[in-house]
Amino acid sequence: MSIALPVLKADDFTSDQDVRWCPGCGDYSILAQMKKVLPEIGVPPEKTVFISGIGCSSRFPYYVNTYGVHSIHGRAPAVATGLKLTRPDLSVWVITGDGDALSIGGNHFIHLLRRNVDLNIVLFNNRIYGLTKGQFSPTSVEGQVTKSTPMGVVDHPLNPISVAVGAEATFIARSVDSNVKHLAYTLKRAAAHKGTSFVEVYQNCNVFNDGAFAYAQDKATRDDSTIELEHGKPMIFGKDRDKGIRLNGFNFEIVNLAEGKIKEDDLLFHDEKAPSTLVYMLSRMRHPHFPEPIGVFRDVVSETFEEAVRGQIDEAIAKKGPGNLQKLFMSGDTWKVS
Amino acid sequence: MTTEATLNKPVKPVQGITVRLVGDSGDGMQLLGTQLTNTSALLGNDVATFPDFPAEIRAPRGTRAGVSGFQVQFASHEVHTPGDTLDALVAMNPAALVTNLADLPKGGLLIVNEDSFEDKDLKLAKLKTSPLEEPAMENYRLIKVPMTRLTKEAVAEFGLSVKEADRCKNFFAMGLVYWLYGRNMDATLRFIHGKFGDGKSVIAQANEKALRSGWAFGETIEGIGHSYSIEPAKLPPGTYRNIMGNQAMAWGLMTAAQRSGKEMFYGTYPITPASDILHELAKFKNFGVCTFQAEDEIAAVCSAIGAAYGGKMAVTTSSGPGIALKAEAMGLALMLELPMLVIDVQRGGPSTGLPTKTEQADLLQVMFGRNGEAPLPVLAAQSPGDCFEIVQEAWMLATKLMLPVIVLSDGYIANGAEPWPIPDVSKLAPIPVNHPEHNNNPDGPFKPYMRDELLARPWAIPGTEGLMHRVGGLEKEDGTGNISYDPDNHQKMVNIRAQKVANAAKLLPPQQVIGPQSGDLLVISWGGTYGACLTAVQQAQAEGRSVSLAHIRYMNPFPSNLGEIISRFENVLIPELNMGQLRLLIRSRYLVDAVGFNKVKGKPFTVRELVEKIHEHSKSPSRSPARA
Numbered sequence: 001m002s003i004a005l006p007v008l009k010a011d012d013f014t015s016d017q018d019v020r021w022c023p024g025c026g027d028y029s030i031l032a033q034m035k036k037v038l039p040e041i042g043v044p045p046e047k048t049v050f051i052s053g054i055g056c057s058s059r060f061p062y063y064v065n066t067y068g069v070h071s072i073h074g075r076a077p078a079v080a081t082g083l084k085l086t087r088p089d090l091s092v093w094v095i096t097g098d099g100d101a102l103s104i105g106g107n108h109f110i111h112l113l114r115r116n117v118d119l120n121i122v123l124f125n126n127r128i129y130g131l132t133k134g135q136f137s138p139t140s141v142e143g144q145v146t147k148s149t150p151m152g153v154v155d156h157p158l159n160p161i162s163v164a165v166g167a168e169a170t171f172i173a174r175s176v177d178s179n180v181k182h183l184a185y186t187l188k189r190a191a192a193h194k195g196t197s198f199v200e201v202y203q204n205c206n207v208f209n210d211g212a213f214a215y216a217q218d219k220a221t222r223d224d225s226t227i228e229l230e231h232g233k234p235m236i237f238g239k240d241r242d243k244g245i246r247l248n249g250f251n252f253e254i255v256n257l258a259e260g261k262i263k264e265d266d267l268l269f270h271d272e273k274a275p276s277t278l279v280y281m282l283s284r285m286r287h288p289h290f291p292e293p294i295g296v297f298r299d300v301v302s303e304t305f306e307e308a309v310r311g312q313i314d315e316a317i318a319k320k321g322p323g324n325l326q327k328l329f330m331s332g333d334t335w336k337v338s
Numbered sequence: 339m340t341t342e343a344t345l346n347k348p349v350k351p352v353q354g355i356t357v358r359l360v361g362d363s364g365d366g367m368q369l370l371g372t373q374l375t376n377t378s379a380l381l382g383n384d385v386a387t388f389p390d391f392p393a394e395i396r397a398p399r400g401t402r403a404g405v406s407g408f409q410v411q412f413a414s415h416e417v418h419t420p421g422d423t424l425d426a427l428v429a430m431n432p433a434a435l436v437t438n439l440a441d442l443p444k445g446g447l448l449i450v451n452e453d454s455f456e457d458k459d460l461k462l463a464k465l466k467t468s469p470l471e472e473p474a475m476e477n478y479r480l481i482k483v484p485m486t487r488l489t490k491e492a493v494a495e496f497g498l499s500v501k502e503a504d505r506c507k508n509f510f511a512m513g514l515v516y517w518l519y520g521r522n523m524d525a526t527l528r529f530i531h532g533k534f535g536d537g538k539s540v541i542a543q544a545n546e547k548a549l550r551s552g553w554a555f556g557e558t559i560e561g562i563g564h565s566y567s568i569e570p571a572k573l574p575p576g577t578y579r580n581i582m583g584n585q586a587m588a589w590g591l592m593t594a595a596q597r598s599g600k601e602m603f604y605g606t607y608p609i610t611p612a613s614d615i616l617h618e619l620a621k622f623k624n625f626g627v628c629t630f631q632a633e634d635e636i637a638a639v640c641s642a643i644g645a646a647y648g649g650k651m652a653v654t655t656s657s658g659p660g661i662a663l664k665a666e667a668m669g670l671a672l673m674l675e676l677p678m679l680v681i682d683v684q685r686g687g688p689s690t691g692l693p694t695k696t697e698q699a700d701l702l703q704v705m706f707g708r709n710g711e712a713p714l715p716v717l718a719a720q721s722p723g724d725c726f727e728i729v730q731e732a733w734m735l736a737t738k739l740m741l742p743v744i745v746l747s748d749g750y751i752a753n754g755a756e757p758w759p760i761p762d763v764s765k766l767a768p769i770p771v772n773h774p775e776h777n778n779n780p781d782g783p784f785k786p787y788m789r790d791e792l793l794a795r796p797w798a799i800p801g802t803e804g805l806m807h808r809v810g811g812l813e814k815e816d817g818t819g820n821i822s823y824d825p826d827n828h829q830k831m832v833n834i835r836a837q838k839v840a841n842a843a844k845l846l847p848p849q850q851v852i853g854p855q856s857g858d859l860l861v862i863s864w865g866g867t868y869g870a871c872l873t874a875v876q877q878a879q880a881e882g883r884s885v886s887l888a889h890i891r892y893m894n895p896f897p898s899n900l901g902e903i904i905s906r907f908e909n910v911l912i913p914e915l916n917m918g919q920l921r922l923l924i925r926s927r928y929l930v931d932a933v934g935f936n937k938v939k940g941k942p943f944t945v946r947e948l949v950e951k952i953h954e955h956s957k958s959p960s961r962s963p964a965r966a
């Protein structure tokens with residue numbers, strides 16, 4: 001006898017709240033892809049929790065019919081760590097923005113990654129502060145004119161993937177809001193990874209930073225200005241797939257495959273388990289000098305934080321037996337007064 | 339291994355003794371003090387302690403900055419303070435002597451290690467001449483003991499290095515003090531052999547020898563004519579142990595977790611004087627305690643919020659600077675209406691302030707230090723042992739009201755110790771906690787902000803089918819919890835959150851008055867000044883003054899009968915180790931012309947200075963005899 005399990009649909013993950021992002025905002029696409037993949041991931045809504053900070057992106061939890069916490073600016077990784085550590089049975093997602101994760105929450109972000117808590121963090125990178133109406137963010141590019149930088153940004157931007165590599169994140173990926181298939185695939189890969197999965201999503205803020213990622217979004221340019229990372233495959237890109245990435249000494253170089261002098265085998269083959277030095281080099285590939293990698297940069301297995309923490313608790317119980325308060329209170333020197 | 343103590347000299351019975359042990363922070367003064375305290379408690383004396391250590395971990399040896407002290411009062415009657423007046427001062431070096439001598443009254447016993455008064459020692463203490471040569475020494479009963487040399491000789495047989503042999507001298511000093519006050523050496527011998535290895539360890543044997551030599555020195559030295567004895571105190575019957583404030587706090591938390599059938603999650607970031615709670619709890623993983631040392635205080639409190647949302651007993655602790663960092667997240671917890679505990683072990687402020695010294699200056703911070711209308715219940719522990727009780731009360735409140743609850747302690751309570759009647763755990767009532775399993779809304783989705791008669795919302799936890807809901811820091815509609823910018827709803831929610839806090843008064847006992855229920859002067863105290871205020875008030879009462887004490891443990895909301903109590907007294911005096919924070923609250927709340935007695939020196943009140951203030955503000959007994 002087989003029991004027909006109820007099959008979940010995207011609608012099962014839709015909350016009763018009206019979505020309030022600006023029309024045309026890239027956040028809609030990310031929400032849609034998330035709702036599409038959640039049923040495929042197969043964790044029921046009541047076992048799923050979305051935790052966010054503050055920002056346009058961080059309104060996300062209100063729109064999915066799971067458990068959710070819309071916390072405070074930058075602190076979602078810490079809230080999520082406390083939850084996952086005590087409730088390893090739950091599937092936890094952190095939704096954050098470039099300001100939320102890398103500016104005010106930078107500290108929590110790196111510590112989440114280095115601890116390898118088993119949860120997924122999706123960073124909506126629009127290179128701007130959306131919710132506060134258009135100040136520059138830690139990922140804004142030099143020279144970018146924003147409300148708070150009328151003469152252009154002078155800060156050097158942070159590269160979220162490089163930061164993640166530095167913090168030794170075990171899963172690092174990048175996708176683009178408009179590349180829906182790739183985005184859905186990447187979210188699923190993130191969910192499948194055990195440990196902290198970090199996904200940077202290029203997200204268009206059409207109100208305050210429109211076209212920031214046009215090179216990676218537009219059909220006309222994206223094949224030449226991005227390169228899709230595929231595990232075990234040579235690094236080839238271009239509309240005609242006629243260009244490749246080759247390692248030359250300690251540097252990458254773009255090579256032309258059309259001339260026939262350089263073969264596919266001469267190229268760098270992407271390896272998701274490669275040493276972090278190589279992953280770091282991939283993260284430094286920046287438009288317009290290089291095509292920007294999208295896909296999974298790194299996917300390695302390592303003990304999760306909650307496994308290690310719970311493991312010590314289990315070990316202590318196995319060694320000492322479950323705690324007994326009365327025994328504890330009576331231990332050491334005591335005396336009687338009658 | 340038992341003590342074969344001989345007592346050939348006469349013994350003088352006394353009611354109580356206050357001793358201060360001072361030396362270099364490397365000299366083991368804290369260990370010595372703790373041993374003396376435990377031993378005295380085991381002998382049945384009531385005890386109260388005051389450890390006082392420098393902010394530097396290892397300030398240069400022999401300097402004034404490196405002086406560490408431990409004061410203990412042990413007595414045959416109840417004691418609530420570490421004592422005002424020293425009977426004896428034990429000083430291991432010149433720096434320790436000169437920085438503490440002012441507190442030793444004329445005629446007091448002064449024991450010094452005379453081997454540490456060489457030129458180089460004097461130089462380190464910034465002294466030109468030896469204080470031992472000063473004429474002022476005639477004011478004291480000075481006993482110069484060549485401790486370094488005698489210890490070296492005593493432990494010669496064990497072949498220790500010079501350094502190792504020198505380290506044994508604190509046990510020599512301890513032996514002398516033990517002899518002087520008739521302290522049994524057994525517990526300390528057990529400690530020595532437990533700490534330095536079994537009977538075969540030479541270090542343990544050498545320390546034992548040093549301890550016994552110190553005792554023997556007391557027996558033989560001519561300068562001390564007699565020793566003292568102190569009868570056991572008449573404490574209520576029961577089994578007792580010694581407990582320190584931070585330890586009691588940790589044990590209270592574990593007990594609260596058990597009483598509510600919850601696993602405890604403890605998220606924190608190290609800070610003096612709160613860190614020992616973390617150290618203590620980290621030992622008890624087999625009780626299911628999950629400790630998390632976060633990257634900062636903000637992460638610590640936020641991790642606790644995550645754990646609370648997941649249905650655990652969540653706790654975060656810090657001291658003033660860390661509480662300041664937690665403020666925004668405490669506001670979030672209040673908006674989410676989740677139960678958790680925020681514990682502030684206060685120290686001298688502002689900023690980094692006096693990290694190792696005590697103060698009560700965070701009251702207004704925890705009352706008002708959050709943006710918006712953000713009241714929270716605040717409870718304050720009154721003694722080391724009370725930390726055990728108060729966190730359990732706080733957890734009961736937090737779960738009944740679905741609110742974060744703040745608990746105040748301070749450096750004085752945290753590091754102080756007192757005899758603690760061990761409770762029968764099986765007799766502690768459960769703290770019932772309920773997680774709903776069914777939708778409370780027949781017409782639609784679960785309503786996370788539907789309320790019970792205390793205005794508490796249901797604690798629905800992730801994993802429960804059909805109760806999915808989102809919570810957040812944005813203002814929300816009552817009932818549904820949906821984001822709401824409606825003006826009337828905001829007013830309503832602010833009112834509800836305030837009323838929830840006010841409802842705590844219904845769950846807590848009324849204020850007690852120690853002494854007559856009405857009269858001339860009411861002393862109102864809170865927190866760690868309890869012992870000193872109680873002792874001072876009792877002294878004034880014994881003099882026939884019409885003085886009573888209301889010691890407040892529930893700072894917000896105040897007990898519902900407090901205003902009425904205040905109205906029954908002519909005058910109100912509020913002593914605080916701050917510039918008048920409780921006074922501000924009492925004055926504004928009850929429109930009473932309360933006067934303050936305020937001190938911020940990093941030190942607790944002495945009973946003497948409190949009694950003087952009480953004299954100033956109450957009628958002398960001849961004019962107004964005490965009412966019964």
Ligand SMILES: Cc1ncc(C[n+]2csc(CCOP(=O)(O)OP(=O)(O)O)c2C)c(N)n1
Nearest residue numbers: 054055056057073097098099100129130131
């Ligand atoms: C403590 C605190 N500081 C500042 C703010 C104001 N604030 C809200 S969102 C935001 C920046 C959001 O930028 P980002 O994280 O990139 O999110 P986006 O809106 O672009 O999705 C700021 C500065 C706040 N809410 N809290």
Ligand code: SF4
Nearest residue numbers: 022025056130205206
């Ligand atoms: S401001 Fe930008 S990021 Fe925010 S909702 Fe509008 S388009 Fe989206």
Ligand SMILES: [Mg+2]
Nearest residue numbers: 097098128130
């Ligand atoms: Mg942004």
